[in-house]
Amino acid sequence: MKLGLQLGYWGAQPPTGTAELVAAAEDAGFDAIFTAEAWGSDAFTPLAWWGRETSRVRLGTSIVQMSGRAPTSIAMHALTLDHLSGGRVVLGMGVSGPQVVEGWYGQPFSKPLARTREVVDIIRQVLAREEKVTNDGPHYPLPFNGPGSVGLGKPLKPIVHPLRADIPIWLGAEGPKNVAQTAEIADGWIPIFYTPNSAAMYQPWLDEGFARPGARRTRADFEIAATCHVQIVSGPAEKAAVINGMKPIVALYMGGMGAKDPNFHKQVFERMGHEALADEVQKLYLEGEKDRAVALIPDELVDDMHIIGTASEVKERAAQWEETGVTTLLLSCRDAAEVRTIAEVLA
Template sequence: MRLGIQLGYSGEGFAASVDEVVEFEEAGAELVVVPEAYSFDAVSQLGFLAARTRGMQLASGVMQLYTRTPTLLAMTAAGLDYVSGGRFNLGLGASGPQVIEGFHGVRYDAPLARTRETAEICRRVWRRETLAFDGDHYTIPLPGDYAKPLKIINRPTRSRIPILLAAMGPRNVALAAEIAEGWQALWLDPRSAGRVFGDALADGRSRRDPGLGPLDVSVPVPFAVGEPTPVLLGRHRAQLALYLGGMGAKGRNFSNDLVRRYGYAEEATRVQDLFLSGRRAEATAAVPDDLVTATSLVGTVDTIRHRLDDFAAAGVTTLLASPLAATRAERVKDVAALRELLGKL
């Protein structure tokens, strides 16, 4: 199982975070993922990381397909792959209507079809084809007297950049298993993964091009070697409350839907109701303890070893750790310990 590092949303501490990423790379981390919701953009930070790291892979987690044209996504990915020496992975996702319509002012529609067409357009650009595409949602070039098919001026470092699709719903997960090199999961409970995602993964894999290779399944997990105290897990609990309660409207919240499929329907409703009514502390407290534990990786070395077996059995191939320890030295030490445990799987 590959070891990656999942960064948090960008802020004033980004430069210090990159200093840590350099140490995490020395400790054995093989990948770093930069998120993008309605924070600073991921692209500028990935360029910074490309200059500071040596061999680790870089990935967006995720770039939103509605806010960039498919051709711009392809150009951006090719540029990041170039400056990193062929180390970039395009993490791509549809985000949700709250962010896309509420922050960007772009209509959120047909996420699956747009994702499929975007992936195809990106791959044509990277192969330096003269781009002509006639889809249901994207037409390139547009009809008219002035438009003509073009191909990217530069020669991309690679003609195939890995695409990692973020997905939670069954149809999105099936699409990832069908067309992408990787699936970026979120809030994965390994005990329930087979029941919740098994059919969708099997459906997508049944149509998968063998040339794509095996599906990489990456999962972000808050991580620490130590006792799972309320203080240590407090940030993870609060983030679960935010996603279950606030990252989407009532009846259109993908994280809330996922947790319901895990079997927490009543709890998901309560967290959302509390959060949307402004009672955030109560919403955070209402997140089920079992869900907090299942979607994190905190405990003794023996506990973590057994949990890693659970993740491996669920099909996880890349673990994206978010180190939680209080000091930088402890976080680097924990990452090294996790690398050693993963090497024994």
């Protein structure tokens, strides 16, 4: 199991100390660094900026929001960065949610699975550079001849010859149909709430995708990159403090993010067996009672979602994650010293 440094997306201001984190990850043997985007900073620019000081780690996005760019534009970003980095790009993508897609990008959210399939197919056409890129699908028609067209569009190939035709494409997916499609058409999966206790729920969905005619990968060469906070503590008291500090994040995803219905993050917790808890947390969040919502989050849930313990406990728990099929742990680290310590413990 490999380690990836999850840099995430920016808050109100650019983060500080990131260059030191990236350098430490490269030196400590981390496999990759990953960036994200929401509705502020983008995912590609930080990889180009901080990745220029690296020579070995893979440079991944987790995730690029598909509705923010045309599929061909996403492919242009990926092939450009792949050239600049010497073939180290991992293209992680996802559909995001309706609030962001329609509220921020001004694009329709309907048919997310069909849209994903078209995006992946178009990007693979660009990277293969075998034929001019076309698409007959209803979501991203190429060339475009719909309302407002002047009728002069024509199929094109990328001017630049891609360094790699097989840049890995990983997809963020949460529901059964989306996970199955990811196993069918992608090179890897970026789950949002994957834990040892919930891993069995996902296996039939993955198997369905791998069994489909023309599936791109098998379980043996498919990557699963699970986001997980790893923190080494001195004992039970410190562990309890860390768990309490992480409960607001769990409560936010469970009940405070997205619309009341449908809510894809909340549905994941429901499938994990926390339906009644998720209903109450969301109810309190919508009523403005955030502190009460946070107080409902059980220690056991946070402990299952993350790896927090002494050095020996962290090593044992990491092995449990690996046994479920996780190939990469995407970790957020506070400083370079923590990067080095975690690398030493999990070496």
